[in-house]
Amino acid sequence: MIGIEHLTKSFGKLTALNDICLELQKGQAVSLLGPNGSGKTTLIKSILGLVVPEKGTITVKEKVITKDWSYRSAIGYMPQIGRYPDNMTIAQVIALIKEIRPDHIRYDEELIEGFGLDKLKNKTMRSLSGGTRQKVSASLAFLFSPDIYILDEPTAGLDPVASELLKEKILKERTAGKLILITSHVLSDLEGIASHIVYLQDGNLVFYKTVEELQLTTGEVKLNKVIAQIMKGDVPLREPVRNIFSIQERQGKTS
Amino acid sequence: MNGANTPQMKTIIKYVLVDLIRNRIILVYTAILAVLAVSVLGLDDNPAKGLLSLLNITLLFVPIITILFSTIYFFNAIEFTELLLSQPIKRQQVILSEYLALVSALSGAYIVGIGIPLLFLVSGTESLVLVATGTLLTLVFSSLALLVFVKSKDKTKGIGIAIIIALFFTVLFDGLLIAFIYSFSDYPIDKAVVGMIALNPIDLGRVLMLLQLDVAVLMGYSGALFKKFLGSPLGNVFSVTCMLLWVFVPLIAALRIFRNKDL
Numbered sequence: 262m263i264g265i266e267h268l269t270k271s272f273g274k275l276t277a278l279n280d281i282c283l284e285l286q287k288g289q290a291v292s293l294l295g296p297n298g299s300g301k302t303t304l305i306k307s308i309l310g311l312v313v314p315e316k317g318t319i320t321v322k323e324k325v326i327t328k329d330w331s332y333r334s335a336i337g338y339m340p341q342i343g344r345y346p347d348n349m350t351i352a353q354v355i356a357l358i359k360e361i362r363p364d365h366i367r368y369d370e371e372l373i374e375g376f377g378l379d380k381l382k383n384k385t386m387r388s389l390s391g392g393t394r395q396k397v398s399a400s401l402a403f404l405f406s407p408d409i410y411i412l413d414e415p416t417a418g419l420d421p422v423a424s425e426l427l428k429e430k431i432l433k434e435r436t437a438g439k440l441i442l443i444t445s446h447v448l449s450d451l452e453g454i455a456s457h458i459v460y461l462q463d464g465n466l467v468f469y470k471t472v473e474e475l476q477l478t479t480g481e482v483k484l485n486k487v488i489a490q491i492m493k494g495d496v497p498l499r500e501p502v503r504n505i506f507s508i509q510e511r512q513g514k515t516s
Numbered sequence: 517m518n519g520a521n522t523p524q525m526k527t528i529i530k531y532v533l534v535d536l537i538r539n540r541i542i543l544v545y546t547a548i549l550a551v552l553a554v555s556v557l558g559l560d561d562n563p564a565k566g567l568l569s570l571l572n573i574t575l576l577f578v579p580i581i582t583i584l585f586s587t588i589y590f591f592n593a594i595e596f597t598e599l600l601l602s603q604p605i606k607r608q609q610v611i612l613s614e615y616l617a618l619v620s621a622l623s624g625a626y627i628v629g630i631g632i633p634l635l636f637l638v639s640g641t642e643s644l645v646l647v648a649t650g651t652l653l654t655l656v657f658s659s660l661a662l663l664v665f666v667k668s669k670d671k672t673k674g675i676g677i678a679i680i681i682a683l684f685f686t687v688l689f690d691g692l693l694i695a696f697i698y699s700f701s702d703y704p705i706d707k708a709v710v711g712m713i714a715l716n717p718i719d720l721g722r723v724l725m726l727l728q729l730d731v732a733v734l735m736g737y738s739g740a741l742f743k744k745f746l747g748s749p750l751g752n753v754f755s756v757t758c759m760l761l762w763v764f765v766p767l768i769a770a771l772r773i774f775r776n777k778d779l
């Protein structure tokens with residue numbers, strides 16, 4: 262669904278992404294991990310066309326994204342920080358996004374109801390807490406049932422109930438065969454959601470493996486322990502990018 | 517522009533405008549302009565004097581308030597712009613819609629604040645020209661604000677550049693012009709001075725209004741020049757054309773740069 266080939270991007274002297282190659286498929290829940298400043302957000306923004314790559318190509322549903330903006334109808338994006346015009350109400354924000362997408366007449370409003378946003382719909386965005394704004398962002402990402410979800414730190418700032426609700430929704434969409442690309446620093450939140458891990462460091466792709474593979478190589482079950490082992494450097498995982506395609510084939514058989 | 521997507525632009529303009537007309541700064545700006553207009557026009561029985569005072573208020577406040585408010589608005593709206601850009605819509609349409617909503621709100625504030633008192637107290641062509649001048653200046657400085665936004669990496673830098681631009685055109689430019697006129701007063705520089713005035717949208721606004729009021733002589737050297745070289749109708753066309761260039765050149769440049777800007 263998303264193909265990334267030799268993607269390179271630098272900001273001044275800093276190389277944010279260095280020759281990244283990835284192939285993400287339907288039904289995967291890919292977790293994008295890496296320390297701060299490793300290039301996660303740049304990668305997400307490149308897929309969304311918010312950042313213009315220097316080198317390399319990105320395809321979404323076999324279409325190269327540079328010229329044609331219509332591919333974004335297949336993506337639901339939840340940004341890390343949701344900031345909205347101060348005096349818009351929740352209802353107005355939702356109505357605005359719906360009106361921009363006249364191609365849709367059926368909406369997935371499960372999260373709007375689940376989060377109880379319909380009861381707050383006349384509140385202005387300025388008056389909302391950070392968590393409630395996150396709920397609005399999440400609801401918007403899921404509104405059009407897209408085939409691809411890009412979620413940047415989705416559970417940050419959400420209360421435990423809302424966080425669980427969102428995780429359930431993500432799982433449901435994954436089961437429905439959607440592709441989910443998710444970044445999070447809360448590894449326990451990714452437990453049970455992530456099927457694959459992409460690990461970035463200093464703009465380089467360190468590895469792209471299934472969670473099962475990682476559990477096997479590290480001998481740990483819990484995701485946070487698995488990642489901790491890897492970050493400590495106990496497990497030799499660094500491998501040339503080319504091997505990813507062989508992983509792809511293996512995944513093709515199992516999934 | 518892709519005609520098929522104009523409904524999307526209309527939608528964005530509509531909702532952003534709904535946000536802006538409830539913006540406190542816009543409301544206060546409208547109220548202050550209205551209070552100034554009513555008090556200035558009420559002070560003197562001579563409407564031409566009142567209009568001159570309003571012209572000076574316009575030339576002083578509209579550029580700085582417009583460019584500052586717009587620059588800050590564009591920077592504060594980055595996350596919202598990103599959200600809109602994650603939808604299937606062209607980049608330039610998103611930013612152009614935001615620009616159009618912004619100029620509608622700011623020029624609306626000016627038209628309500630200055631135009632309505634004028635309509636009741638001093639209606640006539642001169643008042644209409646003043647409102648047009650203020651509106652054109654709003655458009656010019658919003659375009660410059662958009663250019664500042666797309667060219668600068670962070671908000672603080674952007675605001676700094678916006679302030680410098682506003683100060684340059686309101687204060688510094690005329691100083692340079694006077695220095696130029698004095699140092700070359702022995703040479704035939706009349707045409708050059710007319711040309712230089714075209715480089716400052718605020719001066720163009722002043723000329724436009726003063727030619728109308730027929731008090732160009734009061735403006736001294738450059739006013740007399742304009743009267744002499746351009747005459748009223750041609751002078752009007754010249755200043756309006758130059759001001760429109762000041763609107764569209766920065767706007768088009770900003771849209772082109774935004775096409776490849778990293779957000």
